[in-house]
Amino acid sequence: MTSDDQPGPGLRKTRKRRRRQLYYMGTAVVLGALIGALLAQPDSERSFFGPDVTGLTLDPMAAIGISALILFSLLIFPLWGFTQIDEHLREQNLIGSVGGTMAVLNGYPVWLMLYAGGFVDEPHAFGLFLLAFGGTIISFLVAKARDWLPL
């Protein structure tokens, strides 16, 4: 800031960027909650979140609508978000994406071996989705933590 009571042009742009980022994150949370609410069926055996996702049944129009919402939320919206961030945050996002990919590439065969040995349940689609999602979030947070830690 160039003066205490008058923010400089740079600070005004930074505040605008921060507001835009908050709107983006708020929209992402709302979209995630909406998809979760639509997919969470009262009968857990037939839920998207249950172990047997093949039992899931939806009205055809609802299936198309939810698919479109998922495509928008997990593909179009994040890709557009990539164009709005700077190179540092983009690098952290890419580290997150690699972490998600690695989690599935390694997690699935390990899970399958453990299943074959009788240690865990059979691998299922939602578990793999969670592996990808968890791997992405954890890798992103590890990359982000470098900003916070005095290393």
Add this chain to the structure above:
Amino acid sequence: MKNRLRVLRAEREWSQAELAGRLDVSRQAVNAIETGKHDPSLGLAFRIARLFDMPVEEIFSDGED
């Protein structure tokens, strides 16, 4: 890579947020560059040089000298 960004910013009495806005990047990016946790792209390095009206090599060095 080493840089003099923090010194140049302090000379102008700019906060990290002020510099970030002038460079059109996040405050976190400025902090990461200043602390050596992020090496800026060539494009951003030139934007920084233009903002401070200095050659790139007077702001950034590979730490070999």
